[in-house]
Amino acid sequence: MKKQLTDINEKVLTLRDTEWQYRGEGNANLVLSLPQQRCVLRLRKHDSDHYVNHTDSTTDVHIDIASREALFCRMVMVPLLGEAYIQPPAVVVLDQREVEQLEGALHSHRPSHRNHKGIYSHPCLTYGMLFPDYALLPPTLSPVSMPHCTPTFCLEVKPKQGWVPEADRHLPRCTFCLNQFLKLRKGAIQKLSHYCPLDLFSGDAGRAHHALESLLASPQNNLKIFRDGVLVYGDGDEGTDRLELVLREWVGDRDGKNSVKWLVKKMCALVWDVLTCSLEVSKRPMANPLLGELEPLQNKGERVPSALMAAVTSLLPPKSCDWSAVPLPENSILARVLNVQQLEQIGADCVYWDYITNKHHGEYDYLQELVGGNICGRTPLQRYLLATTAKDCSIMLAFQRFEGNLNGVPLLPTKHVISDLDLQKYIFNVGVSDLDPKPASCVEKHRKRDCEVLTACLEILQCGSFGVSV
């Protein structure tokens, strides 16, 4: 990777004369929007799992992290998911004093449970990444001659794992649905969500609508809605009244007569149409079969205690997640994300033993080969880590309603125009974010999480004290 590092020309960025807004943050990054540039600045936070193996604070290591993420995005994720859905980031450098002032100014905007992690900095410099702001339409889709200026609404979905390898289907529930028990046990949620990623990725419109409605009812950290780049629903700000206000403005009819039920139906249908439309034209990269790798990958022991698995199996009601699916429209964003998740076919147990046997490798050594051109991965571990990135990504859909007719608007690509159930027209765009490469140690992290999830399931199902219907 060192060689390609020279490809990245980082620019100095100052926010002094630039308007910025706090956009949001996850566990590892804090994001500011720069509305004039229609960009977001993504800054790494310190004290995250991601940095456990990067205690060295030399500038070199710091550049390595930013460059590695940018390269991975440009050389691996862009070809896998498609240029229509991601534009690679630019690495930028900020002055450390400016970042200190920024942290002070950000304090009141950040949720209190996030404030304990600051921005990760070298004593003099901070590296960040500039991405297009997917909550807005790109300049090419924002014609100045638009007759009426309506707000841009963006739906962000973190769809999670939409497919489970057969070898991992030990229980009647998928990874996401089982993880709900752990969230409940930890007090992060009060009730189990009805959202199941298998429904969203099933290729069946009815199941996908149910999945989207369930996400709206219980967004957790899987759904957010922005209005002109400002969060208006999700991340704690939710409720039926708020949702109605947002949907009425986004997809409602002009005289306000649409019922809430119809608004939800209309929005879900619109979102489903965009998730399954093919904006990408390039051919999907095909993975080669895992030749000669299977023999040494025999399962050599218990990754997760079988007694725990058996105990949970006996208590879980037989109602299963629906593993069935039909193909999604080729080159749609859902199909592309699913294809990357499906690079992992062999099952977590075998990958785990592969990882244990080859543990001497560095956390990100696997990227060398991917960045070098083998973008689908050649080994089970490489594919598992690629699939993990695709299980954690966010899909962002931006819509601007078009009032008036399209005839007067020059050069608007028709494939970016869509109608809702009431035949109102929207210009839309699709972007994918949060596509960082995962460290090899997440194989071990996932084993621990699976054990924790099963323990939480057992506790909840045994005592039934959480009053949940499962």
Ligand SMILES: Nc1ncnc2c1ncn2[C@@H]1O[C@H](COP(=O)(O)OP(=O)(O)OP(=O)(O)O)[C@@H](O)[C@H]1O
């Ligand atoms: N390119 C983008 N355009 C618009 N908004 C973005 C973009 N990238 C990130 N965001 C916003 O910032 C939020 C946090 O960013 P991100 O998901 O990258 O953080 P993270 O720490 O990697 O999250 P996680 O803990 O889920 O991995 C996102 O949920 C999204 O709302």
Ligand SMILES: [Mg+2]
């Ligand atoms: Mg992330």
